[in-house]
Amino acid sequence: xxxxxxxxxxxxxxxxxxxxxPAEQVRIYNWSDYIDPALLEQFxxxxxxxxTYDTFDSNEILETKVLQGGTGxxxxxxxNHNLPRYITAGAxxxxxxxxxxxxxxLSPDLMAKLAVFDPSGTYAVPYMQGTIGIGYNTxxxxxxxxxxxxxxxxxVFDPKTLAKLKDCGVYxxxxxxxxxxxxxxxxxxxPNSTAAADYGQATDLLLKARPYVRKFHxxxxxxxxxxxxxxxxxxxxxxxLQAKARAAEAKNGVELAYVVPxxxxxxWFDVFTIPKDAPNPDAAHRFLAFMLRPDVIAKASxxxxxxxxxxxxxxxxxxxxxxxxxxxxxPAMAAxxxxxxxxxxxxxxxxxxxxxxxxTAR
Amino acid sequence: xxxxxxxxxxxxxxxxxxAFFAFPFVLVLKLSLSDTAxxxxxxxxxxxxxxxxAFIAGLDVETYARLVADRLYLDAWVSSLRIAGTATLLLLLxxxxxxxxxxxxxxxxxxxxxxxxxxxxxxSFLIRIYAxxxxxxxxxxLNAALAKLGLPAVNLLNTEAAVILGLxxxxxxxMVLPLYAVLERxxxxxxxxxxxxxxxxFRAFWTVTFPLSLPxxxxxxxxxxxxxxxxxxxxxxxxxxxTLMLGRVIWTEFFANRDWPAASAVAVALLATxxxxxxxxxxxxxxxxx
Numbered sequence: 001x002x003x004x005x006x007x008x009x010x011x012x013x014x015x016x017x018x019x020x021x022p023a024e025q026v027r028i029y030n031w032s033d034y035i036d037p038a039l040l041e042q043f044x045x046x047x048x049x050x051x052t053y054d055t056f057d058s059n060e061i062l063e064t065k066v067l068q069g070g071t072g073x074x075x076x077x078x079x080n081h082n083l084p085r086y087i088t089a090g091a092x093x094x095x096x097x098x099x100x101x102x103x104x105x106l107s108p109d110l111m112a113k114l115a116v117f118d119p120s121g122t123y124a125v126p127y128m129q130g131t132i133g134i135g136y137n138t139x140x141x142x143x144x145x146x147x148x149x150x151x152x153x154x155x156v157f158d159p160k161t162l163a164k165l166k167d168c169g170v171y172x173x174x175x176x177x178x179x180x181x182x183x184x185x186x187x188x189x190x191p192n193s194t195a196a197a198d199y200g201q202a203t204d205l206l207l208k209a210r211p212y213v214r215k216f217h218x219x220x221x222x223x224x225x226x227x228x229x230x231x232x233x234x235x236x237x238x239x240x241l242q243a244k245a246r247a248a249e250a251k252n253g254v255e256l257a258y259v260v261p262x263x264x265x266x267x268w269f270d271v272f273t274i275p276k277d278a279p280n281p282d283a284a285h286r287f288l289a290f291m292l293r294p295d296v297i298a299k300a301s302x303x304x305x306x307x308x309x310x311x312x313x314x315x316x317x318x319x320x321x322x323x324x325x326x327x328x329x330x331p332a333m334a335a336x337x338x339x340x341x342x343x344x345x346x347x348x349x350x351x352x353x354x355x356x357x358x359x360t361a362r
Numbered sequence: 363x364x365x366x367x368x369x370x371x372x373x374x375x376x377x378x379x380x381a382f383f384a385f386p387f388v389l390v391l392k393l394s395l396s397d398t399a400x401x402x403x404x405x406x407x408x409x410x411x412x413x414x415x416a417f418i419a420g421l422d423v424e425t426y427a428r429l430v431a432d433r434l435y436l437d438a439w440v441s442s443l444r445i446a447g448t449a450t451l452l453l454l455l456x457x458x459x460x461x462x463x464x465x466x467x468x469x470x471x472x473x474x475x476x477x478x479x480x481x482x483x484x485x486s487f488l489i490r491i492y493a494x495x496x497x498x499x500x501x502x503x504l505n506a507a508l509a510k511l512g513l514p515a516v517n518l519l520n521t522e523a524a525v526i527l528g529l530x531x532x533x534x535x536x537m538v539l540p541l542y543a544v545l546e547r548x549x550x551x552x553x554x555x556x557x558x559x560x561x562x563x564f565r566a567f568w569t570v571t572f573p574l575s576l577p578x579x580x581x582x583x584x585x586x587x588x589x590x591x592x593x594x595x596x597x598x599x600x601x602x603x604x605t606l607m608l609g610r611v612i613w614t615e616f617f618a619n620r621d622w623p624a625a626s627a628v629a630v631a632l633l634a635t636x637x638x639x640x641x642x643x644x645x646x647x648x649x650x651x652x
Contacts, residue, residue: 058617060617060618060620061617063620064616064617064620065399067403067404067620068402068403068404069400069402069403085400088400089400089401089402090401090402091402091406169500176601176618210603211437213603214520215520215602215603216603229500238436263501265587276402345398345400345620345621348619348620349619349621352614352618352619353432354435356434356614359604360434360603360604361602361604362433362434362437362603362608
């Protein structure tokens with residue numbers, strides 16, 4: 001009996017101690033491998049706000065969670081082309097710009113591109129930007145395609161070329177909207193086409209490439225490229241660069257390269273937004289103010305090897321990262337990059353149905 | 363008094379079923395009859411519970427019409443049942459001798475062996491499936507072993523064979539345990555009597571042991587078949603793009619199309635087909651109890 005009372009007493013004391021002074025918290029839901037953990041510690045040290053940090057690996061999962069509501073997150077990071085859906089659904093709240101003096105640091109060029117999705121930057125603060133391109137194993141490709149310059153989507157979309165690479169491992173993204181955008185662009189069509197016939201042609205193109213593709217997956221190619229299981233992949237710039245860094249770290253003799261093909265490709269932005277039902281929007285604003293500081297976001301870019309949207313931060317970014325055209329596109333390359341727009345529900349459904357046909361041949 | 367208590371005993375499972383099966387099912391059913399919408403939550407409820415007339419008129423069966431019109435769903439349904447059926451058959455072929463062997467051991471060894479069957483559960487399911495990737499991948503352990511033996515390499519990863527292998531591996535304990543429970547309880551004297559009357563061992567097994575173990579066979583088969591038909595993780599990790607299963611179709615509807623009604627409709631259709639074997643099993647169990 002006495003034991004019980006003691007136990008209950010101790011439990012109660014612990015409970016009260018835990019409740020006594022709740023530390024302020026900000027809960028962030030971001031892409032995996034997408035921040036320098038040291039920055040989160042620095043934020044807590046400077047503000048006393050604790051950070052709970054969770055990760056996801058696809059826009060689809062993020063949107064499904066946020067649109068259901070009640071996620072408990074104060075900040076979520078969707079990509080540009082999904083943003084209008086969040087705004088229309090009323091899933092995110094407008095920013096209190098008075099709390100974000102650092103907004104003036106953002107690159108005007110980039111904000112102009114973003115205005116298509118979020119007019120006058122009411123809802124979103126851009127975080128990083130990247131491209132879709134081809135990641136490849138230099139030695140393996142040179143052996144199979146001697147003398148061929150790897151600078152065109154032909155490498156992955158021309159069945160004749162692709163057939164030569166089948167045995168060393170070809171990976172495509174399993175992301176219908178991204179894949180159709182680059183396929184349409186390769187065919188000389190508008191990557192944001194709303195014409196069903198265009199998507200039909202893109203499907204034919206992808207179906208012809210399909211027999212030579214080992215796997216359609218949006219993240220497995222990172223590891224596969226790094227350990228030599230894959231020799232070519234359609235992937236996201238930072239992911240391929242991470243695979244390259246992993247291979248170099250493992251010293252396994254795998255040498256990787258990334259290229260944005262000459263026909264052009266998609267550029268995308270990931271943006272911070274605050275869900276409508278965020279428990280602590282004030283802490284979210286303080287985190288955004290922190291991330292808008294040039295010294296902070298420069299460190300973030302050094303770590304993840306993606307370009308940030310902060311013009312004032314560019315000189316502070318590590319030279320090797322800043323001068324890499326695959327991270328910070330040169331003006332010539334930037335001219336070949338396009339953004340994708342939002343599809344309506346009917347078109348989205350049709351495109352995904354065609355994508356399922358590509359995946360399953362049914 | 364006695365009767366009251368037994369009635370109470372029947373109410374509890376009933377409540378359980380109502381709270382954790384019937385109620386969620388009604389929600390899913392309602393969702394499957396709704397429209398998609400770009401809002402929070404991402405669908406418009408099509409049912410106004412207060413007016414029953416409007417309720418009937420407002421039902422949106424368009425989603426179900428699509429399930430019938432597009433071959434994809436039927437194909438996915440057939441291949442899910444085929445894969446789950448093949449895996450169940452293999453599980454029976456592997457699990458039965460295992461359970462039989464364990465039940466025949468001396469009690470201390472028996473407990474150790476049952477423990478060994480359960481032991482893999484101590485590692486995360488996901489990690490065990492990832493381990494299979496390491497074994498089956500082109501430069502994996504399996505091909506390294508085959509090369510040592512001078513045999514040609516096989517490419518199993520991302521094929522339907524790998525999915526079935528993964529399913530059989532993951533669900534084996536669910537087959538062995540119910541079979542073991544039935545076989546261990548069996549009265550050994552029945553087989554002895556058959557043998558004394560001149561029945562050869564296999565015939566004694568086939569006419570005495572096996573029929574008596576049928577409830578265990580049914581329980582094990584259902585326990586494996588039903589979750590395997592809707593399995594998502596194993597086909598996603600070990601299967602290739604062309605491995606079409608309903609779990610994957612539901613994922614696409616839910617996440618890629620953001621179409622909750624369609625995802626719910628597929629789930630309802632799957633449940634409806636699985637209900638038949640469950641009801642058969644129930645009737646058979648009732649017969650056994652009587």
